Amino acid sequence: MPRPSADAWTDPDCPVARTLDLVGDRWSLLVVRDAMDGARSFTEFQRRTGIARNILSDRLRKLGAHGLLTQRTAPTGRRLEYVLTDRGRDLFPVLLALRQWGERNAFEPGEPHSTLVDERGVRVPDVAPTGTDGTPLTADSTQVRKTGGSR
CATH class of the missing domain: 1.10.10.10 (Winged helix-like DNA-binding domain superfamily/Winged helix DNA-binding domain)
Structure with a gap:
């Protein structure tokens, strides 16, 4: 590739x-x-x-x-x-997060939009990243750390 x-x-x-x-x-x-x-x-x-x-x-x-x-x-x-x-297919969680952000932020209240449902027709729950201990992760509770060799 x-x-x-x-x-x-x-x-x-x-x-x-x-x-x-x-x-x-x-x-x-x-x-x-x-x-x-x-x-x-x-x-x-x-x-x-x-x-x-x-x-x-x-x-x-x-x-x-x-x-x-x-x-x-x-x-x-x-x-x-x-x-x-x-x-x-590995992009699914990315698209799901974008979709859910859009549902919350790109539409006026009550404005019609599509929604993602599972095979039983139940709305897919909101994505919520958590740490290994189950604590919710946010931009304020995480940080970027460089890995590997230096350039």
């Missing part, structure tokens, strides 16, 4: 910055969202997102190059389809 060189990263030591370099634009995350929701074909992604064909082609290529999507032959055998890899 091709990766940017160390000097191509926005901030080479920061996992958040590296993640944003890979999937931080609006369209990439919407493609991943729709793939998680069952979209498989170029046409489905375009219909669901409204993205221009050239931008969609670029994002599908980029997500494939970074190992988040792969192509396989569709069950009909007549065309290729896009499916998430394990790396792509």
